[in-house]
Amino acid sequence: SQTIHQWPATLVQPVGSPLSLECTVEGTSNPNLYWYRQAAGRGLQLLFYSVGIGQISSEVPQNLSASRPQDRQFILSSKKLLLSDSGFYLCAWSVQGGGGSGNTIYFGEGSWLTVV
Amino acid sequence: KNQVEQSPQSLIILEGKNCTLQCNYTVSPFSNLRWYKQDTGRGPVSLTIMTFSENTKSNGRYTATLDADTKQSSLHITASQLSDSASYICVVGGGGSYIPTFGRGTSLIVHP
Numbered sequence: 001s002q003t004i005h006q007w008p009a010t011l012v013q014p015v016g017s018p019l020s021l022e023c024t025v026e027g028t029s030n031p032n033l034y035w036y037r038q039a040a041g042r043g044l045q046l047l048f049y050s051v052g053i054g055q056i057s058s059e060v061p062q063n064l065s066a067s068r069p070q071d072r073q074f075i076l077s078s079k080k081l082l083l084s085d086s087g088f089y090l091c092a093w094s095v096q097g098g099g100g101s102g103n104t105i106y107f108g109e110g111s112w113l114t115v116v
Numbered sequence: 117k118n119q120v121e122q123s124p125q126s127l128i129i130l131e132g133k134n135c136t137l138q139c140n141y142t143v144s145p146f147s148n149l150r151w152y153k154q155d156t157g158r159g160p161v162s163l164t165i166m167t168f169s170e171n172t173k174s175n176g177r178y179t180a181t182l183d184a185d186t187k188q189s190s191l192h193i194t195a196s197q198l199s200d201s202a203s204y205i206c207v208v209g210g211g212g213s214y215i216p217t218f219g220r221g222t223s224l225i226v227h228p
Contacts, residue, residue: 032214043220044160044205059215090159097214104150105207105216107159 002027006091006108013115019064019078021111023091026072031093033074034105035066038088050074051096086115118143118211120219122204128225133196137222139189139206147210151180151191154203154221163191163204196226 006023013019025031035047046059048066056066063082067075074091091108120141129135141149148167152160164173164180166189173180177194193200206219 044218046215046218049215088157092159104162104165107161110157110159112157 002093002106004091004093004106004108006089006111008111009109010112011114013081013113015083015115016080019076019081019085019113021076021089021091021113023074023076023108024072025074025093028072028093028095030071030096032096032103033068033072034092034094035064035074035076036090036092036107038090038110040087044090048076081115083115086113088112118208118213118217120206120208120217122206122219122222124222125220126223126225128227129196131196131198131226131228135193135196135224137191137193137204137206137224139191139208139219141187141189141206141208141217141219143187143208143211143217145210145212146184146187146208148216149180149182149189149209150207150216151178151189152205152207154205156202160203160205193224196224198226198228200224201226 003026033050036044038044050056050068064078089111092105094103094105123138150165151163154160166173166182171182179192182189203221203223205221207216209216
């Protein structure tokens with residue numbers, strides 16, 4: 001069966017510090033990968049998605065970047081965090097074809113980021 | 117523009133009662149509609165998925181309906197339990213993109 005892991009689960013970082021959130025998927029090959037952010041009491045906002053190694057699409061301009069160094073690894077990064085980067089970050093995957101074509105998007109457990 | 121609107125924004129009910137959550141969408145062409153349940157501090161988990169030809173889908177005490185003509189869906193929860201307290205998110209696929217459109221969710225609180 002397929003599983004998705006993301007870490008760390010909780011992170012408190014000072015303003016201006018770097019960020020690295022990691023996500024790996026097991027039990028599937030060539031998945032679509034996604035990073036979502038959820039601010040407190042708000043809906044899910046798609047940040048990045050990837051259809052293959054090295055292929056990253058950004059949905060919104062921001063202080064963050066994403067990379068996919070391996071087929072089932074997705075990394076969310078920032079060189080200098082802002083207070084507004086605080087939130088709940090979710091990694092997700094779907095089979096090729098994407099969630100809009102009928103494939104379910106499966107989410108990780110999330111990472112709570114607090115920038116202080 | 118592809119949009120998904122959910123109502124109510126929040127809902128409080130007593131344990132054992134039924135409730136219905138609403139989802140209206142403008143995604144076109146329509147491909148599929150999913151309902152997710154998100155417990156506080158956890159990732160969303162898929163409850164149901166429906167395509168154009170399906171107008172109802174059940175998963176235990178959860179029953180989703182779809183009216184593709186009016187572009188509306190509802191999620192009915194029967195005999196609510198405390199564990200049903202969560203955010204319920206409507207997600208619509210299609211609209212010329214393989215990235216689905218998410219609603220903001222309905223926050224449900226079940227009181228004993």
